[in-house]
Amino acid sequence: MSDRLTVLKTYKLYVGGKFPRSESGRVYEVTDSKDKWLANAPLSSRKDARDAVVAARKAFGAWSGATAYNRGQVLYRVAEMLEGRKSQFVHEVAHAEGLSKSKAAEVVEAAVDRWVWYAGWTDKIAQIVGGANPVAGPFFNLSTPEPTGVVTVVAPQESSFLGLVSVIAPVIATGNTAVVVASERSPLPALALGEVLATSDLPGGVVNVLSGRTREIALPLAAHQDVNAIDLSGADADLARDLEIAAADNLKRVLRPQPVDGDWSADPGTHRLTAFLEMKTVWHPTGTLGASGSAY
Template identity: 80%
Template sequence: MSDESQKAKAKKTAAAPKAAGSGKPAATRTRKPASQAAGASRIPARVDVLKTYKLFVGGKFPRSESGRVYEVTDSQGRWLANAPQSSRKDARDAVVAARKAFGGWSGATAYNRGQILYRVAEMLEGRRAQFTAEVAAAEGLTEAAAAAQVDAAVDRWVWYAGWSDKVAQVVGGANPVAGPFFNLSTPEPTGVVAVLAPQESSFLGLVSVLAPVIVTGNTAVLVPSEKAPLPALSLAEVLATSDVPGGVVNVLSGRTREVGATLAAHQDVNAIDLTGAAGDPGLAKELEAAAADNLKRVRRPEERETDWSADPGTSRLLSCLETKTVWHPMGV
């Protein structure tokens, strides 16, 4: 081959376009077969397996007595799951379970209650990813914001658990009297408490109203957020596998007006927290009037309780306690 022909061949090779990131001409690049690329599109889409939750009553998971369920959607209207719609019979059953559990729970030592509640916090931490996803879907938050809400809820639970054996020291005490007597005041749990959880804060607000009720020895019938009940129903699954005795917490999802009216009028419910009716002043007044017929202790909804990340203080701990004063003669 002459020098002229060799130079012409070298120029032709240099002029050929190169493959990105390689020294080979584009003509030598290999491509994925069209049949292989198209194969991915032939994989059928999976059918959504949506969960149908159950109530949590007496440590068990019964279906609603009425058999009703309702669709739970996320902030964009997408269908997430089915939640049971509680009936009046379900509410009555929950009160019976709460009353049955009250003696053992209130009779346990405060230190033991604190240990049990701390165990719940450990389990919540282990299911952090699940609660983060549920809170994000329910409240339309980013994953980071929902994770911050879940972390705050777990911290709030631990904070209240720590109060179990300290609240008596803050509220109780010895009273000075004029005479040869001891006069001692100690806090006692109120009894069965109906709790209407906040509508907008599906997990942090829920923990903020539930934990102070049970840490002080009360038992609870909880009505979670009507539009976002999934974090509460998942919390019930945590409680069922923890050391919390059955009946201490009972969870009734459904229509707040329907379930709340039954609990407010129930003769064996000792107190009711109307926080979940804050967005409906008319409903709050109706429930308060129904509770007045049987002299229930009522915690009215407060407008300031919109920022659940704020310091909760001790007001909720004290709202479901009664002071018992005992006189003892002094030995001479």
């Protein structure tokens, strides 16, 4: 019988490609479905939320400017890294969601497949939503999608890994950067995902993961003037209403909880890929006209 002490894992936030502790120094106890203690998770403060927005904004220019093909390569690399650490995530998900090992393995495999699926869409979504528009005049009129900007993602509360992947991947696949508020009850898979993102090719700041009290973190993010959009997937009705009110101050784009969000294993479709895209329309003269095109 071994007399070694158990080496417990220290979970930290993932902000700007680094692993800070909460600025406040606070933590809270995370338990499993049987109320057994699992770990202490950082209890993020408003300052942590602001730092995450700064990191996301700093990363936005280079990430949105990367080619869609390159973003697809990066997302596929994340899937590779998850596949290599599958046993760790099976353990994390089983404890976080009270699942058997076999069921947790199915969830993790579905999450890896979901990353691969979105990786394949990065250089195809423009063909789905963009195109040439018919106009009455000697002009080309072309519409192309562009990322919205910094997106706050309130991650699903119950599906702490598959649901989490399902809301993060489409945001970054289309060139946005994300500030993620992890599941309050089961934040550990999200914090562990930060370790995978840090060791993949994803630039620091593209995804930032915060844990803690959902309302305490999400409200200042919804009101933040440098956040362009918010996904309310993990917000209950009362919190969603309050976040929408706060988001209206700078006309953020808001994605309300969807009817299909309860079944994260279902075909995700493309609605999350298009949720945080803006359309840019460019006019350009045909023939030999001397005027230059203008963009709107």
